[in-house]
Amino acid sequence: MAKPILEIKNLNKDFKVKSKKALFAKPVSVRVLQDVSFQLLEGETLSIVGESGCGKTTLGRCIVRGMNATSGEVVYRTEGGEAVDFLKLKGAESKKFRKDVQMIFQDPYSSLSPRMSVYDIISEPLIANFKLPKSEVERKVSAIAEKTGLNVSYLKRYPHAFSGGQRQRIAIARALITQPRLIVCDEAVSALDVSIQAQIINLLKDLQEQYKITYIFISHDLSIVENISDRVAVMHLGKVVEMAGVDSMFKQPRHPYTEALLSAVPQPDPDLKKDRIVLEGEVPNPANPPSGCHFHPRCAYKTEKCVKEIPALRDIGDNHMAACHYAEQLTLRGARHER
């Protein structure tokens, strides 16, 4: 059994939003992450899925500390087994672990500085984290460029000379240069063409095998998630509502929201009859969430209990966690179909 590399405990994140009621009204705080807790095992790929605005990206940014969480713990276990809470680290101390956690962004057009050459972009994290002689930096950059499928002779070029797929390779090279143990991929392939998506995903998988990297893969594309991940966490309105191994989740979801998400996965079989579950109503406003289960206004299975009581995320066996009062009773449709 792999050791946990990251343990997130009760992570909360509030955003202050200006109230529109009055000119000098106090800003209202909106909770976009609510009590998010999970463990991440070394070498696994955990996918985080959910609709737009559910807090996926915020969670990713809080983990890599591109954003400061409001409360909670993000405990990271170093290779030596030492546990550190990221959120309590300050200044120089936090720098020690920056190299271990990296991120790949969604849009390869905005994530690369147009004013730096590819070489400068890739070497930047290396120079920021290690004191290395120039020749060593050069050697490492060309090694990683080769690994990620970039032509070494292109390194002196500027990003505008590259296509989307190549740019994403540059972004991956930048994330890998410090030999991180954990990479957060925030919609890393959604901005790319389908054919390039496959290339990039294969690259990510190869690199994972070679370097034993742990991925947090944030995505809304469930077919990619099914392909790449070991475990999946489903988020809804800042909460994790279901979390399970990818097979268990796709075969037998335990939360009605997951069922609806899975029904949206396109099936490549034209003969297959599909009835998509179309959720009614709008995504609830996180500033003013509904009572009880946050999903109840859109849930087909709701009862009186759902309106009143907030369901807790609980283990319903086989490492399958779900936050639904009726997780055991409901028989929900998955996305795995017999061929």
Added chain:
Amino acid sequence: MKLLPVFGRRQESGDEPAVDKDANYSSQWRLMYVRFKKHKLARISLIVLALLYAGALFAQFLAPYGLENYDSKYVNASPMKLRFVDTEGKFHIRPFVYGLKSGRDPETMRKIFTADTKKKYPLQLFVKGERYKFLGLIPSSTHLIGVEEPGRLFLLGTDSLGRDLFSRILLGSQVSLSIPLVGVGISFVLGLIIGGVSGYFGGWLDAVIQRVIEIIRSFPTLPLWMALSAAIPPRIPVVRMYFYIVIIFAFIEWTGLARVVRGKFISLKNEDYVVAAKIAGVSDAKIIAKHLLPGFISYLVVATTLAIPGMILAETAMSFLGLGIRSPATSWGVLLQEAQKIDNIALYPWKIIPLGTVILTVLTFNFLGDGLRDAADPYKR
């Protein structure tokens, strides 16, 4: 807007993007230069501006007469014509001017000058004339053009004291063209620092700075100038007066630049590549120096260029009203003071010529700024 194919977003993963090879290796400034070169109007403006500034730099040498040279015999003389053909129809290789004969208009009894065709003064190069110090250092008395005494060369006529307008426009450009540069330079530094602090730190500091800027900007500028220039003591040396005036302009002008800097700081702070650098552990100072500053320095160049014409106009307006540069120093605004009276313009229309140079300068700066702005962001479509 037509763009090179280089800037298009291509999604295919071909090994060799089919673009001009050079562009792949081009840095920001190189791309800017390539695009600037395509802007014809801006290129012409740049040449005109270079000529104007060269004229200002070598004004004492180019001008036939000095700043204080006057001749009460030739008050309000009209511009002279450079001639090649004399009254007898003979052609001269070397251009010449006729002498001036003063007389009176038989109807209005107004003093007028007519060409004295008996006296011919050929134009001479490198004439010895009034002594001056070139660039304030090298003493000299050579002027590029002139005519032999007792002839006079008034290419653009004279003013009410008999001073040569052409010389005075050239000498006035030294003040009119340099005040905006120095003023914008000072406001550039102020704007960069204050705007940068405001954008980077944000919070209450940002709020306070922005409110102060709003207050300064909401002042009606004319009364503010009047108040500030009233604070300049009278009869001070020209250099110090110049210095004070520049500070007055910079005091108002920096607010606009500070806003540009702040806005850019805030927008760039949240760019993915800045966040990526932060996540990678790059220090704040390095992020500012390597990501933020290069990101908006081109915009600043543009904003600065576009701020210059405003300052030229402000200096001209202030001097025109007698609030800015005062005699004996001269700027285009001071020259235009003579054009304040409508009968002056009606009778001696050449006195409005300095206005033409002001318009020319402002237009060329605007065109140049336009070209720079189009070139400034080679990455945007």
